[in-house]
Amino acid sequence: MSVLVFADNSEGKFKKGAFELISYGKKVAEQSQTNLVVLTINADDLSELANYGAEKVLKVKDEKLTNFNARAYADVIKQASDKEDSSMIIIESSTNGLYLSPILAVNLEAGYASNVVALPTSIEPFTLKRKAFSTKVFSFIEINTPKKLIGLSKNSFGLVENPTNVVEENFIPTLNDRDFTIQITGIEKSSGEVTIADADIVVSGGRGLKGPENWGMIEDLAHVLGAATACSKPVSDLGWRPHSEHVGQTGKPVSSNLYIAVGISGAIQHLAGVNAAKVKVVINTDEEAPFFKAADYGIVGDAFEVVPKLTEKLKEFKSNQ
Numbered sequence: 001m002s003v004l005v006f007a008d009n010s011e012g013k014f015k016k017g018a019f020e021l022i023s024y025g026k027k028v029a030e031q032s033q034t035n036l037v038v039l040t041i042n043a044d045d046l047s048e049l050a051n052y053g054a055e056k057v058l059k060v061k062d063e064k065l066t067n068f069n070a071r072a073y074a075d076v077i078k079q080a081s082d083k084e085d086s087s088m089i090i091i092e093s094s095t096n097g098l099y100l101s102p103i104l105a106v107n108l109e110a111g112y113a114s115n116v117v118a119l120p121t122s123i124e125p126f127t128l129k130r131k132a133f134s135t136k137v138f139s140f141i142e143i144n145t146p147k148k149l150i151g152l153s154k155n156s157f158g159l160v161e162n163p164t165n166v167v168e169e170n171f172i173p174t175l176n177d178r179d180f181t182i183q184i185t186g187i188e189k190s191s192g193e194v195t196i197a198d199a200d201i202v203v204s205g206g207r208g209l210k211g212p213e214n215w216g217m218i219e220d221l222a223h224v225l226g227a228a229t230a231c232s233k234p235v236s237d238l239g240w241r242p243h244s245e246h247v248g249q250t251g252k253p254v255s256s257n258l259y260i261a262v263g264i265s266g267a268i269q270h271l272a273g274v275n276a277a278k279v280k281v282v283i284n285t286d287e288e289a290p291f292f293k294a295a296d297y298g299i300v301g302d303a304f305e306v307v308p309k310l311t312e313k314l315k316e317f318k319s320n321q
């Protein structure tokens with residue numbers, strides 16, 4: 001028996017999410033007194049995985065799997081799980097993860113919980129806490145199938161260092177032509193130095209910024225913080241910013257540690273997508289703006305005065321470190 005973690009990567013490099021998944025998988029394996037196995041597909045450097053408790057790593061290398069393919073990836077994870085006799089399979093509730101999980105759950109005949117935010121609250125019956133309705137509520141669900149598929153929500157568990165001696169093993173799955181009837185033929189990256197999905201900090205601008213020509217100060221603040229840039233829906237609808245930056249109920253979800261909203265009113269559709277951010281800072285001229293009710297820190301002030309001063313202070317702070 002084992003716990004299997006699928007550690008996804010981007011162009012061969014692991015991101016923080018993969019390490020969080022392994023940290024989580026290690027604790028789940030300890031809870032259920034079993035071993036942790038990590039599956040990687042076309043990853044370059046596996047050495048960092050050992051820092052978070054990976055005991056055994058299955059390495060898949062195949063050019064056909066260079067680009068994400070939900071059916072093929074689900075097939076490979078199923079084969080790895082059969083080989084390792086895994087009773088629990090853990091993947092990230094990322095866009096790719098949410099896409100492949102239902103296929104994998106059917107293949108495994110496994111009960112599946114997405115957006116899980118904590119360790120199992122009980123092993124018998126197997127109970128998980130997950131977020132629902134744009135993080136407005138948490139639900140507790142039981143999985144009663146022999147195999148269990150867990151989709152872990154990003155930034156919900158954190159990184160736990162747990163150095164181990166890792167055993168690497170090449171794994172050659174059988175790839176089925178039927179899985180490649182739809183293929184990604186090219187990738188065009190959106191602008192921005194850090195992606196919203198991977199960011200620890202997101203700096204977001206709304207209609208209060210008046211026009212696209214004023215985004216320099218948002219980019220400067222994001223740059224000094226190493227943050228991703230985002231925007232409200234009207235801003236991308238107006239063409240001020242690319243659609244890839246639109247966050248909210250109909251845009252990308254944000255689960256960063258810090259979300260700074262500048263000139264955004266805080267409509268429910270916007271809040272629905274950013275509720276999961278741990279700390280929310282709001283800068284708005286209108287003290288009645290609804291966003292202040294959801295904010296951890298609020299600055300009532302003109303973004304055109306506050307943001308450059310904040311960026312300046314942060315630069316000073318960084319240069320004194």
Ligand SMILES: Cc1cc2nc3c(=O)[nH]c(=O)nc-3n(C[C@H](O)[C@H](O)[C@H](O)COP(=O)(O)OP(=O)(O)OC[C@H]3O[C@@H](n4cnc5c(N)ncnc54)[C@H](O)[C@@H]3O)c2cc1C
Binds near residue numbers: 206
């Ligand atoms: C079905 C549906 C889905 C939607 N999905 C989304 C979604 O996913 N994401 C989303 O964002 N919206 C969504 N919306 C739109 C949402 O309802 C709001 O209209 C939108 O979020 C408002 O954007 P905003 O806050 O940028 O603009 P506004 O509502 O115009 O607010 C601008 C804010 O800037 C402040 N301001 C003005 N000048 C300054 C200044 N100099 N300094 C600081 N603050 C200033 C104002 O006080 C105001 O609070 C959706 C709507 C619908 C109907």
